[in-house]
Amino acid sequence: MIYITGPTSFWLTALFFFLAVFGRYVLFSLGFWWLFSVSMKDQFAHRAVQTRPRKPGQDWREIGWSIVTSLIFTAIALGVILAYQEGHTLIYTNIKAYPLIWYPISISLVLFAHETYYYWLHRWMHKPSVYRWVHKTHHDSITTSPWTAFSFHPTESTLQAIVIPALLFVLPLHISAVGIILTIMTISSAINHLNTEIYPRDFDRHWLGRWLIGATHHGLHHSQFRFNYGLYFTFWDKWMKTESPDFHRLFKQKTTKIDAGR
Incomplete structure (x- = not known):
């Protein structure tokens, strides 16, 4: 675990975390983009969820917002480190501090809590009085790409970023x-x-x-707006009847064409 011991240490830690957060975004976004849009473009050509072209300059606009998002994530991470140093979080470094079975259980609990928080936050962000101020930035990308993954308004970035750090104060991880x-x-x-x-x-x-959730499921959210609010999983959409009625039909359409030729 990193410790902050003074101003120099603080700024070096801040730089390290920014590079880790933004670098992770670039690594996975670039990797998925290259793999499925360049290397295996022909094999996956019929699997495009949205066929309308992306807007001019959309990649750079999304990357710009993602830099802001990464800065916000970095600031919150620094807050967690300082809280950890003061003994306020339940982060632990000794794997034997809890029964080994707790390790996968704790990850599952966090993913469930994150999914639940995000689903209801996402529905709230689609309220007309909230949408244009908080969530519209993300929905400016109707035809998405991996570069869209971190493209949020700063308010939305903050609301998204606080849940996992908050759990570190109540759940041993x-x-x-x-x-x-x-x-x-x-x-x-x-x-x-x-x-x-x-x-x-x-x-x-x-x-x-x-x-x-995959590209078809979430792509429908970007085009239809009022369905498919989940983050990782579909269960809240299924339970609350907010899964798009077009999902299974479109998924079959996008996957049958490519698979039929195998």
């Missing part, structure tokens, strides 16, 4: 579990905004796949 959760968050966001369905045919009805 090993430091490596925090890293796993943040990596899952980044990968999931890149996949969901890819605008190319990478999951196999019928995965939307698979015992596992039916609960996971």
Whole structure:
């Protein structure tokens, strides 16, 4: 665990975390973009969720907002480190401090709590009185790409960023579990905004796949606005009847064309 011991240490830690947060975003966004839009473009050409072209300069606009988001994430991470040093969080570094079974349970609990928080936050952000001030920046990207993953208004970035740090004050988490959760968050966001369905045919009805959000599921949210509010999982959309009625039809359409030729 990093310790902040003075002004120089503070700014070096801030730089380290910014490079880690923004670098993680660039790494996964660039990786998914290159893999499915360049390297295997022909194999996945028919899997594009939205076919309308992206707006001129959209990539750079999204990257610009993502830099702001990364700065906000960095500031909150620094706050968590300072709180940890004062003994206010429940982060632990000794894997033997809790039974080993707690490790996967703690990750699952955080993902469930994060999903629940985000689903209801997301619905709130779509209220007309809130939308234009908080969430419109993200929805300016109707045709998404992995670069859209961190493209948020600063208010939305802050609202999204506070939940996991808040959980660190009430839920014991090993430091490596925090890293796993943040990596899952980044990968999931890149996949969901890819605008190319990478999951196999019928995965939307698979015992596992039916609960996971992918590019088709989230792409419909960007085009229809009033459906598919989930972050990682579909269960709140299913429970609250907010899953798009077009989802399964579109998923089948996007995956059958490519798979039929195999």
